[in-house]
Amino acid sequence: MFYRLSGVYHSSLISDSRMFKVPADRNLAVFLLLIGLAAPFILPSLYLNSYILPWLIWTAAALGLNLVTGWAGQLHLGYAAVMAVGAYSAIHTVRLGVPWEIALIIGGLAASVIGSLFAFAALRVKGLYLALTTLAMQFVMDWVLTHSPTISGGSHASLQAPTLALLGQQITSDAGYYYVALGWCVLVTIFMLNLKRTGLGRALVAVREKDFAAAILGVNSFYYKILAFAASSFIAGVSGALLVATFYFLAAPEQFSVNVSIQVLAMVIVGGLGSIIGSYFGVALILLVPGLVNGLVVTASEELGMQVNVETLAHIPNAVYGALIVIILMIEPLGLGKLYGNIRDYLMTWPFDQLRK
Template sequence: MLYRRAGIFHTSYADDRRLFPIPFERWAMLALLAIALAAPFMFSSLALTSYIRPWLIWSAAVLGLNLVLGWAGQFHFGYAAIMGIGAYASVHAARHGVPWEIAVVLGGLMATAVGVVFAFAALRVKGLYLALSTLAMQFVMDWVISHVPAISGGVAATLQAPPMRLLGQVVKSEAGTYYVVLAWTVAVTLFMLNLRRSALGRALVAVREKDYAAAVIGVQAFRYKLVAFAASAFIGGVSGSMLIYGFYHAVTAEQFAVNVSIEVLAMVIVGGLGSIIGSFFGTAFILLLPGQMNAFIAWAARSIGLDVGVEALAHIPYMVYGATIILVLLLEPMGLGKLYGNVRNYLMVWPFGYVRK
C-alpha cells in the first residue's frame, strides 16, 4: 500500500527526524510542488487569480494563526487586525520609496511590535478572558486604522498599493505574482514543519497542554507565549502585505475587520488545531467552497427545472454550507487534518484488525 513502512530502516537520528520519513509522502510532496510550479501553465487565468492565489495567501495566514492557537494554545480573535497593520505599514513604506522586499519585512515587523505590545497585557489572563482581550485589540485597531487619516486616509478611503517590485523590477505578469505568493507560502510551510520537531515547538506544545507543568520542567511559559505571539504576528503581517500586493492591489479598513478574524479562526478550527495540512484544507473549505456550492446549487436547480427565487438561491448555499461545517465537525471534531490523519493511519496498518480498535 501507499503508506507502508516495510523496508524503512532508521539507522540514525537524522533518518528518524526527516520531515517525510515515508517514501510515498516524499514523492507526493515533490509531485505537489511540481504541480504548484506548473500551475500558471495548467490552470486558466481566472482560476489562478481568483482561487489559487488567494488560497495560498490565506493558507499562510492560517498557518500563522495556528502557530499561536494550535501550537501554543492561546486564543486570538484579532488576527485580521495584525494582518491589516502589516498591510498598511508595507504599503506606506513602499509609497515612500522603500524597496518592496524591505517594505514587506517592515510590515511584518510592525505587526510583530503591535502584537507583542498587546500580548504583554493579554497574556496576564487566560481562556475566554484572553479571547476577549484579543477581540478588544481587534476593535481598537479597527478604530485607529479607520479614524487616523495618516494611516488609511479617512473612514471610507481606499489606499492604492504601489506595484510589486522584486529586486527593483516591476512584477506585472500574473505568473510572476503567483510565484512570489507561492514562495512565501512554501517558506511559511517549511518553517511550521520544522517548528513541529524543534525544541521551540515542543516547548510551545508543553505550554499549550499545561503551562504550570511546563514551568516545573524549566519551560518559561510567559516567554514562549510571547515568542508564539511575535512569530504569529510576523507571519500575519507579511501575509497581509501579500494579500494586498498579490490579490487586492488596494487596501481598505473593511478588508481586515472583525468578521475577517472570525473567518480566519474558522479556517483554523475546521482544518484542525496544530495541523499543517489541515490549515490548507480549512482555508479551501471556508474560502472556496461557498462559491462553488452556490454555482452547484444554481446548476442543479436549472437541471431539474426547479424554479427557485433569487432570494432563496442566495441563501440556500449558505444554509447547506453551514450544515456541511457542522457535519464535518461532528464526524471529526479535530478537523479535516485529523480526517486525513485517520485515513493515513488506516492505510499504514491495513489489513490488520487492530486498526479498528
Template sequence: MFYRRAGVRHTSYAADRRLWPLAFDRRLILLLAVLAIAAPWWLTPLYLTAWALPMVIWATAAMGLNLLMGGAGQIHLGYAAVMAIGAYASIHLARAGLPFELAVIGGGLAAAAIGSLFGAAALRVKGLYLAISTLAMQYIVDFAISHVPAISGGAQATLQAPPVVLLGVIPIAGDAGRWWVALAVAILTASFLLNVRRTGYGRALATIRDKDYAAEVIGVNVFRYKLSAFWTASFIGGVAGAILAFCYYRAITPEQFHLDVSIQLVAMVIVGGLGSVLGSVLGAAFIFAVPLILNMAVLGVVEAAGLDLSQELVAHIPLAAYGALIIGFLLAEPLGLAKIYDNIRKYLMVWPFRHFG
C-alpha cells in the same frame, strides 16, 4: 499499499527525525509542489486569480494563527487586525522607497511589534478572557485605521499598493508572477512551521498548550514563550497581510480587515485542525472554496431542473449546506480535516489488515 514502511530503517537520529520518512510522502509533496508551481499553465486566469491566489495567501495567514492557537494554545480573535497592520505598514514603506522585500518584512515587523504589545497585556489572562482581550485589539486597530488619515486616508479611502518589483529590478506585473510570489511566501512559512515542531522551542510551546502551570514547574518560562508565540504569529500574519495587499487586492480599504475576517481565520484553523500545517491549508481551502463551489452547484441544479425558486432562497441554500458541512466534518472528526487525512493515511499503512501492529 501506498504508505508502506518496508525499507524504512532509521540508522541515525537525523533519519528518524526526517519530516517525511516514507517514500510515498516525499513523492506526494514533490507532485503537489510541481502542480502548484505550474498552476498558471493548467489553471485558467479566472481560477488562478479568484480562487488559487487568495486561498494560498489565506493559508499562510492561517498557518501563523495556528502556531498561536494550535501550537501555544492561545486563542486570538483579532488576527485580521494583525494582517491590516502588515498591509498598511508595507504599503507605506514601499511608497517611501523601500524595496518590495524589505517593505514586506517591515510590515511583518510592525505587526509583530504591535501584536506583541497587545499580547503582553493579554497574557495575564487566558481562555475566554484572552479571547476578549484580543477582540479588543481588533476594535482598536479598526478604529485607528478608519479615523487616522495618515494611515488609511480616511474611513472611505482606498490605498493603492505600489507595483511589485523583486530585488529592485524584476517587475512582477502578471497574474503568474503574483502567484509565484504568494506561493513562495506560503512555502517558506510552511517549511518554518514544520521544522519549529521538531525544536526545543516547539516542544516548549506544546508543553504550555497542554498545561502551562506544569510547564512552569519544569522550568519553561511561560510568559516569554507565550510572548514569542504572539510575536512570531503576528509577524507571519503581517507578512500575509502585506502579500494580500500587494499580490491580490492591490488596493486596500479598512473594510477588508474587519472582525468577520478574524472569525473566518479562526474557522480555518479549527476546521482544518489545530496544530497542523496541513490543517491550515485544508481549512483555508474549505472555508474559501466550498462556498463558491456550493453556489455554482446550487445554481446549476436549479437551472438544470427548471425550479421556480426565489433569489433569496437560492442564495441561502448554499449557506445552509455550508454550515451543515462544517458541523458534519466536526462531528465526524473533531480534530479537523488534517486528522481525517491522517486516519486515511494510517488505514492505508496497514491495509488489508484491520489493526496496526
C-alpha cells in the same frame, strides 16, 4: 499501500526527527509542489488568480495563526488587526521609496511589535478571557483604521497599493503574482514543518498543555508566549501585505475587520489545531467551498427547471456550507487534518489489517 513503512525502523533520533517520517508524505509534497509550479500553464488565469492565489496567501496566514493557537494554545481573535498593520506599513513604506523586499520585512516587524502587545495580555489571562482581550484589541484597530485618514485614508476610503516589484523587476502578470504567493506559502510551510521537530516547537506545546507544569520543567512560558505571538504576527503582517499587493491591489479597513479574524480562526479550527495540512484543507473549505456550492446550486436549479428567486438562491449555499462544516466537525472534532491522518493510518496497514483476528 502507498504509505507502507517497510524498511523504516526509526533506529536513531536523527531518523525519527526527519521532516517526513513516511516516504509517501515526502513524495506527495514533492508532487503537489510540482503541480503548483505548473499551475499557470494548466489553469486559466481566472481560476489561478481568483481561487488559487488567495487560497495560498490565506493558507500562509492560517499557518501563522495556527502557530499561536494550535501550537502555543493562545486563543487569538485579533489576527486580522496584525494583518492590517503589516499591509498598511508595507504600503506606506513603499510610498516612501523603499523597495518592496524591505517593505515586506518592515511590515512583518511592525505587525510583530503590535502582536507582542497581545502576548502581554496572554501573560495575565488565558482561555476565553484572552479571546475577549484580543477581540477588544481588534476593535481598537478597527477604530484606528476608520478614524485615521493619515493611515487608511478614512472610513470609506481605500489606499492604493504601489505596483509590486521584487529584485528590481516589476510584477504585473497573473503568473507573477501567483508565484509570489506560492513562494511565500511554501516558505511558511517549511518553517512550520521544521518547527514541529525543534526544541522551540516542543516548548510551545508544553506551554499549550500546561504552562505551570512547563515552568517547573524549566520552560519559560513568558518568553515562549511572546515569541509565539511575535512570530505569528510577522507571518500575518507579510501575508496581509502580499494579499494587498497581489490580490486586492488596495487596502481598505473592511478587509481586516473582526469578521476576518473570526473567519481565519474558523479556518484553523475546521482544518485542525496544530495541523499543517489541516490549514490547507480548512482554508479551502472556508474560502473556496461557498463559491463551488453556489455554482452547484445554480446549475442544479437550471437542470431541474426549478424557479428559485434570487434571495433564496443567495441563502441556500450558505445553509449548505454551514451544514457541511457541522457535519465535518461531527465526524472528526479534531478537524480535516485529523481526518486525513486517520485515512493515512488506515492505508498504512491495508490490506494486511484484514488478517488480524
